[in-house]
Amino acid sequence: MxxxxxxxxxxxxxxxxxxxxxxxxxxxxxxxxxxxxxxxxxxxxxxxxxxxxxxxxxxxxxxxFEYGVTPDTFDVSSGVVARRSREIPYGRIQNVDVKQGVLQRLLGLAIVSIETAGGGNTEASLNFVSESDANRLQEQIRRRTADVKDRRRKRDREAVAADGQESAADAPNGIEGDNAALGDEDGTSLEDGVSEPRRPHRQRLFDLEARELLLYSFTSFRPAAVAAVLFVFFLATDRIIDLFVITAQPLGGPAALGEGTPTSYGILTVVSAINGILITYLLSVAYTFGTYYGFQLGRADDDFVYERGLLQRYSGSIPVEKVQSVTVTENPLQRLIGYAGLWVETAGYGPESSGGSQSAVPLAKQGRVHQFTENLTDVETPTFHSPPTLARRRYLVRYSLVATLVVAAVFALAQVTPLERWYLAAVVFAAVPPAAHLKYVHLGYFVGDDHLVIRRGFWKRRTTVIPYYRIQTVSTRRSIFQRRLGLASLVVDTASSQTFVWATPTVYDVDLEDARDVNTTGRKRLQSALRERARDDDLGLSVDFT
Known part of the structure; x- marks a missing residue:
């Protein structure tokens, strides 16, 4: 130990x-x-x-506190009064993350976190080990985990080939029988006497170039920047307000609070809002730049491995067998310059991510991202089907109601304040038709031979590719208004975690009969895909990024 x-x-x-x-x-x-x-x-x-x-x-x-590597498990013992000993089988380990803050990097230290199946909670955390030991443990555990999975798949294939006559426990290459395979061949001896398996071959898939990093930083927005601005404003409210007053004075703002006119206060409000948005945006740019600095994506055995971070350095992996779906993301600015990003959804685990969502390619040319997506999932180029035009009329009514509420709110505000010309707020109705049209044209779905592809969203358009064998449930939902129009939404659920940011993939506002057809087709192809995977036991994910 x-x-x-x-x-x-x-x-x-x-x-x-x-x-x-x-x-x-x-x-x-x-x-x-x-x-x-x-x-x-x-x-x-x-x-x-x-x-x-x-x-x-x-x-x-x-x-x-002690830890050790054994042929079958990673062992951790801790506790002063209440002693706790954990033996973590390699077959349950999802990922080994290595994290380094600024001080830790200066001291050559790192935090090693071991995640297991069944959620994003850390099963064991080593605070701190040397950077060399952290990298050694990461590669060592990852390799042993891959070996266990390989033996398990080989054992299952042999059991199927024997037509059930040979049980998993009697398989010649079972886990117990293969422990000898972890011997000294092509390996090196460790401090605790356990032989280290051969270092896995690592294939580099993607590097985030400096130009792409800058584009990603300036074309994306991080909600954490809003929280940071609000926190600073809470700590130094008076000073920040005084700074806003000084900034607004050259443009006609009040000389001090309590000494202005309604017009000067209006100027102060507008200038303060612009300053707040600008500061939040710059913080978002800095946060994104520091988070994804030096981003690299590769593959080692059955894991996608990544490294990123400027002040805090992260390295970890995305288990291939836990990938539920992949999503291409684009906001309007990124679409304008021809770039996109790629995220993967994992089953109940997302290291340094949004509860299961992990960035595989932060930003790259749309052609490269689409090529990578097709190589990764073997999905054919989708031909999207749009909802019926009746759905566009529904969005037109919906956004008209929103505009009416805005005008009503401004009218109510005008009754208790000196605000005049409240009726100018009706200009928001001019945005209703383009908003309804943009929402409609960015919706679509594709029912392929092996995958279901769903596209939705304008401000953050997401195109999600879901293999049929990853689908957990397919449900048809209809609101009161959808029932009147003969429409329905199809919700496709996988084992990945739904979060505040990432909603469940949904095919919105299609004809009821089309929704039922997609539901039936999805169930049939799900069963076919499961039978094929049980026979082939193949991950079905290639790694070319051309």
Whole structure:
């Protein structure tokens, strides 16, 4: 068994020290208000004692934390009072992530996180190991995981070939019998005496070039930037408002708050909104640039592997067998310059992602992304079917109602404020026809031989390719308005996690009969695809990116 890097003892000592520091402080303050003999003046003495106790606990935790690599499992033992020992089989390991912050990179340290099947929770985390040990563990565990999966597939194929006469436990190349395959051949010895398998061949698929990184940074938006701006505004509200007032003064804004006219306040509002949007956008650009700096995508055995990050460096993998669907994403600006991105959806796991969504290609030429998508999924070039024109009329009515609510809100505001000419808000009706048309023309679906392809969205158009064997359920949904128009929406659910950002792929507003036909076809082809995969046991994912 191995221990963490010695600097981990310092980290745990500080972490638990500052956490425990507040325990005696709170006790002294609370008990001091109840019992007279206890005085709040004891706080300067209680705080160092709490810090010392926490630091001692952290150091003991470091010495009690051990990990090791065995032929069949990755073992972790931890705990001071309550001891916990975990044996993680390689067959359940989804991914080994390596993360480095700025300070950790300077010190040559890294955090290793081991994720298992069944969700995005970390099964084991090593805080901290040396950078070389982190990379060694990552490659070592990934290779052993791939070996276990290969033996499992080989055993299943042999069991099928034997027509059920040979059970999995009796297979000549079962897991137990193949442990010898992890011997010294083409491997090197480890510290704990376990032989390291041959280093997997890594094929590079995509590098994010400097020009593509800049384009991606300036043509995408990160919601985290909004949260950062709001947080800073909350901490320094008065200073930021004063800065906005000073910025608006050359354009006719008020000299100070409480000393302006309605017109000057209107100018202040507009200038402040523009400044806020500009600052948020620049933060989004910086965040995207730092997150995807040095992005590389490759393949090692049955995993897509990636590296990225400027200040914080990440490296991890996307298990190929857990890929449920792939999605091509484009916003209007990216479509204008002929670029697109590619995301993959995984089953219940998404390292550093949106709950199962992981970027495979942040941004590249549309031709390259579409070529990569076709090579990755073997999907034929889709010919999309659009919803009936009746759906466009539905969107026209929907957006007209939204515009009516906007005008009504402005009218209500004019009744309690000096706002005049509220009726100018009716200009929003001019945006209703183009909005309805743009929503309609960006909807489409394609029922292929092996895949269902769904396209939707204007501001963030997503084209999702779903293999039939990955479909969990296909359900037809109809609202009150859809029933009156004879329309229906088809919801296609996979094992990937639905998140706030990524909704379940849906074919919107098609004829009811078409929806039923797609539903029936999807079920039939799902069964055929499952039978073929049971016979071939093939991942069905190639890796060419040309």
């Amino acid at each position: 191995n221990r963490l890097h010695p600097l981990s003892a310092v980290t745990y000592a500080l972490q638990y020290g500052f956490t425990w520091l507040w325990v005696p402080v709170v006790l002294v303050l609370v008990l001091g208000g109840i019992f007279d003999p206890i005085s709040p003046a004891w706080t300067p003495i209680a705080a160092p004692l709490g810090f010392l106790a926490g630091a001692v606990y952290g150091i003991v935790y470091y010495y009690r």
